[in-house]
Amino acid sequence: MGSAVGEWGRVILLFLWRLVMGEARQVMDRLTDAVTTHADLNVISELYAEDAVAFTPDEGELHGRDNIVEYWRTMTEALPEATFQPLHSYEVGDTAIDEGIFSGRNTGPLQLPNGETLPPTQKEIRIRGVDIATVKDGRIVDYRLYFDEMDFLGQLGLLPDEPF
Incomplete structure (x- = not known):
């Protein structure tokens, strides 16, 4: 009976958390x-x-839903089984902030900002990043993604061995 009470306690806590969690976090x-x-x-x-x-960091400023979705299309094709391990998550008013580790294997083509498409490297990447989303009426209106692009390209083996 103790485990049933414990399970119900977890269900109630999850329900209460969802009530308290704001729209931006969701x-x-x-x-x-x-x-x-x-x-x-x-x-x-x-x-x-x-x-x-x-x-x-790689595409600069993107305007409009279609351009943003296209950005995510190129990322999900390049790293189709990526994972995100959250390290810190915050919500302040209408803004949610996450810091975490983005990991995956490059098994799909990678489209570069200059339009060039690179074949899959089959290399694993693991990069720390931060994303910030401001939400109005249930939709993201402003999104910021920060990660070290040189670290990303280096882990894929796309940087020269010698310094410039």
């Missing part, structure tokens, strides 16, 4: 799941406002 968690666990571009599209703006 949307960010859905985005993380759609980018990693399920690689679902339809869900990603639903999560962004039509006029959303995103900033990424």
Whole structure:
């Protein structure tokens, strides 16, 4: 009987957590799941406002849902089984912030910002990053992604061996 009470306690805590968790946190968690666990571009599209703006280290500023979804398409194709290990998660008003480790194997083509497409390297990557999403009416209106692009490219073996 003690384990049933413990299980009900966990269910109640989860229910209460979801009541307390704000909209920004819920949307960010859905985005993380759609980018990693399920690689679902339809869900990603639903999560962004039509006029959303995103900033990424590799593509710079992206305007509009379609351009942002295209960015995520290239990432999910290049790293189709990526995972995200959260280290810190915050929510302040209408903004959710995550810091964590993004990992995966490059088994798909990687499209570079200059339009060049590289074949899969089959190399594992593990990079620390931060993403920030501001949410209005259930959709992301402003998104910021920060990671060390040189670390990412280096782990893929795409940087020269010698320094410049």
